[in-house]
Amino acid sequence: MKQSLLFVPTLKEAPKDADVKSHRLMSRAGIIKQVAAGIYTYLPLGYRVIRKIEEIIREELDKIGASELLMPALQPKDLWNESGRWDKYGPELMRLTDRKDRDFCLGPTHEEVITQVVRDYVTSYKKLPLALFQIQTKFRDEMRPRFGLMRGREFIMKDAYTFSETPEDLDRWYKLFTKAYIDIFNRCGLDTKIVSSDVGQIGGDEADEFMVMSEVGEDTITYCDKCSYAANQEHSLLNTGGKCPVCDGTINTAKGIEVGNIFKLGTKYSDSMHGTFAGRDNKPQPMIMGCYGLGISRTLMASVEQHSTENGIVWPKEIAPFKVHIIPVNKKDENQLNLAYEIYNTLKSNGVEVLIDDRDERVGSKFKDADLIGIPFRVVVGKDASELKVEFSNRLKDEKELVLASEILALI
RNA sequence: CGGGAAGUAGCUUAGCUUGGUAGAGCGCUGCGUUUGGGACGCAGAGGUCGCAGGUUCAAAUCCUGUCUUCCCGACCA
Numbered sequence: 001m002k003q004s005l006l007f008v009p010t011l012k013e014a015p016k017d018a019d020v021k022s023h024r025l026m027s028r029a030g031i032i033k034q035v036a037a038g039i040y041t042y043l044p045l046g047y048r049v050i051r052k053i054e055e056i057i058r059e060e061l062d063k064i065g066a067s068e069l070l071m072p073a074l075q076p077k078d079l080w081n082e083s084g085r086w087d088k089y090g091p092e093l094m095r096l097t098d099r100k101d102r103d104f105c106l107g108p109t110h111e112e113v114i115t116q117v118v119r120d121y122v123t124s125y126k127k128l129p130l131a132l133f134q135i136q137t138k139f140r141d142e143m144r145p146r147f148g149l150m151r152g153r154e155f156i157m158k159d160a161y162t163f164s165e166t167p168e169d170l171d172r173w174y175k176l177f178t179k180a181y182i183d184i185f186n187r188c189g190l191d192t193k194i195v196s197s198d199v200g201q202i203g204g205d206e207a208d209e210f211m212v213m214s215e216v217g218e219d220t221i222t223y224c225d226k227c228s229y230a231a232n233q234e235h236s237l238l239n240t241g242g243k244c245p246v247c248d249g250t251i252n253t254a255k256g257i258e259v260g261n262i263f264k265l266g267t268k269y270s271d272s273m274h275g276t277f278a279g280r281d282n283k284p285q286p287m288i289m290g291c292y293g294l295g296i297s298r299t300l301m302a303s304v305e306q307h308s309t310e311n312g313i314v315w316p317k318e319i320a321p322f323k324v325h326i327i328p329v330n331k332k333d334e335n336q337l338n339l340a341y342e343i344y345n346t347l348k349s350n351g352v353e354v355l356i357d358d359r360d361e362r363v364g365s366k367f368k369d370a371d372l373i374g375i376p377f378r379v380v381v382g383k384d385a386s387e388l389k390v391e392f393s394n395r396l397k398d399e400k401e402l403v404l405a406s407e408i409l410a411l412i
Numbered sequence: 413c414g415g416g417a418a419g420u421a422g423c424u425u426a427g428c429u430u431g432g433u434a435g436a437g438c439g440c441u442g443c444g445u446u447u448g449g450g451a452c453g454c455a456g457a458g459g460u461c462g463c464a465g466g467u468u469c470a471a472a473u474c475c476u477g478u479c480u481u482c483c484c485g486a487c488c489a
Contacts, residue, residue: 012438012450013424017482027423037481092488109489143413143487151488197489209489218488261489293489329448364449371449382448391448 001322003357007044009033010369020216022304023148025313029372031304038145038153045373046300048321050156053296054135056187056318057158064176066131066160071113073137077103079112082273094139094153106139111269111291114161118287119275125165128277128287131173133160135296147216149301150257160292165279170264170288174206177292181210181260188299189307189316192259195221197232206264210294211256212302221256224249257302258295265289313374314395322355324412325375329363329382339388340381343405350409377412381405 007030014024017034026032031046042050058068080086086093086105094106107113114132122130138157145153162173178194185192190212197209209232211221222238223230226249231238233253242251269275270286279285300319307314315321324347328340340356347354355375357366370378380391384402392411393400403411 009422011423015423016418016425019482034481090488138489140489144483144485146483155489157489258489295489298489327448332447362447362449362451364447364451366450367448368450380448 001353001355003355004359006355008369008373009043010372018148020147020150020305021308021310022150022216022301025304025308025310025372026148026301029313029374031313031373032149034148036153038142038151040149040152040154040297042297045321049300049303049315049319050296052319052321053188053299054158056184057135057294057296060180060184060187061131061133061158061160064131064180066133066162068134069117069132070134070136071107071110071117073107073139074104075107075113077105079116080105083112083115083269084272085112092140092142094141107136108138108140109291109293110134110136110159111161111265111289112273115269115273115275115289118161118163119270119273122163122277122287124278125280128163128165129169129173130163131160132162133158133292147301149297150216151218152297155298156296158294158296162290162292163275164288164290165277165285167288170266170290173290174262174264177262177290178208181262181292181294184294185210185212185259185299187318188303189319190259190299190303191306193221193223193230193256195223195230195232195256196235197261198235205266208262209258210260210262212259212306213254214257214302214305215255216305217255217257219256219258220253222251222253225252226250257298257305259299259302260292260294262292263290265291308374312371315374315376317376317396320353320376321373322353322375324352324354324377324379324408325370325373326354326356326379326381327363327366327370328357329380331358331360333385336381336385339385339390339405340379343379343381343390343408346409347412352409352412379408 009030011028014028018024018027030043033041033043035041077086093108096104098104135158137154139154142151142153145151164170192210192212195209195211197207220233221230222233222236224244227247229244229246238251240251240253244251267286267288269289275287276284277287304313307316326340326344328336331337344354344356376396378393378395388405389402390405391400392403392408
């Protein structure tokens with residue numbers, strides 16, 4: 001892609017409303033633009049990262065046998081009355097009426113819709129188990145949206161639901177999703193801790209959260225300094241210096257961003273919404289459900305929070321909007337420009353996502369922008385172009401070397 | 413929803429105390445000079461001073477109301 005054609009509106013100064021690092025950087029780097037409190041536009045660069053995260057999720061969920069569907073954001077009140085949540089959910093539920101004055105809400109989550117879908121089609125144990133997921137924009141009228149993409153009123157989420165015949169099968173799915181989540185977050189370059197949590201609004205029997213350790217996190221995690229014990233503080237009620245409930249270690253606390261949560265729902269929704277199937281004895285029994293959320297826009301935010309300095313982002317390889325950034329120093333120097341395009345074409349024809357800064361900017365501005373937008377590999381084509389040499393840097397390792405243009409493909 | 417802060421050009425902001433022609437930096441347009449870390453000169457464009465009412469000869473400035481945004485808290489994934 002030519003940078004002159006890519007819409008990357010970078011800013012020298014961050015908008016004053018951006019307070020946390022990731023918000024400042026994403027605003028300055030042309031990743032997102034705020035539209036209202038907790039509502040954002042994903043600009044081309046940001047949307048590329050979103051799609052990378054989504055693809056990783058699709059690959060990993062495909063591996064465990066979950067299939068993707070897409071449910072409506074707009075949902076009728078009737079369905080929410082079935083589960084009883086129309087009245088229980090409170091003002092966080094975005095409610096609206098259509099022209100006939102019928103009540104609807106914008107889905108904050110999709111247990112009701114998915115239960116309706118599955119109960120109407122799956123009527124026998126022979127059709128179980130089933131794992132379905134979607135990637136969709138969710139709506140929650142937060143009392144206080146904050147920290148950029150951290151807590152939005154509109155956000156992108158992957159939500160999955162499993163339907164099992166037995167508790168043992170639910171346990172199996174729960175483990176499969178746990179493993180898939182670990183792989184997804186690893187591939188997104190995020191270091192996560194799995195902590196046990198309260199079941200909250202969604203309800204159910206058991207729940208775990210995937211936390212990215214960060215000072216701007218809203219949750220407090222208690223964890224043991226010796227063993228692998230970790231829990232959300234609201235759940236564990238432990239404090240720093242306390243004794244580990246599992247071993248003889250000591251409890252520490254740290255802030256975390258919740259990027260994923262998984263719940264064993266049990267029969268909460270299949271009971272209230274008649275999600276039953278004919279069992280092996282031909283008697284109706286409720287489907288045993290699990291639900292598995294993963295905040296995609298929040299994962300983007302957490303990743304920037306973790307992989308950046310005040311000067312810019314350094315994307316983890318797998319979610320970087322591009323892999324290589326080529327910067328011709330002086331466009332008027334034919335040697336440089338030709339070599340830059342030669343490298344560009346070679347990389348492109350080898351399937352490498354590459355961005356070339358072909359803009360009529362001074363090189364200083366190009367470097368500053370490149371630092372900001374954080375593409376992991378950088379190729380600077382400058383004064384050594386006549387000898388076919390360029391400066392190659394791996395920004396993840398912060399090293400620079402002069403290499404032959406022909407070597408680049410092997411270095412990335 | 414309680415407490416605090418802030419709304420002036422695309423972004424950052426000065427001016428407000430003490431009412432009297434709305435200023436700067438960045439960005440943008442044109443011309444020239446520059447060209448390995450956000451260049452320089454000259455000439456320009458761009459503003460319902462959040463909105464509504466009030467006081468006044470006169471309001472960005474004073475008063476009232478309202479909307480929006482951010483931060484802390486409570487709540488929530």
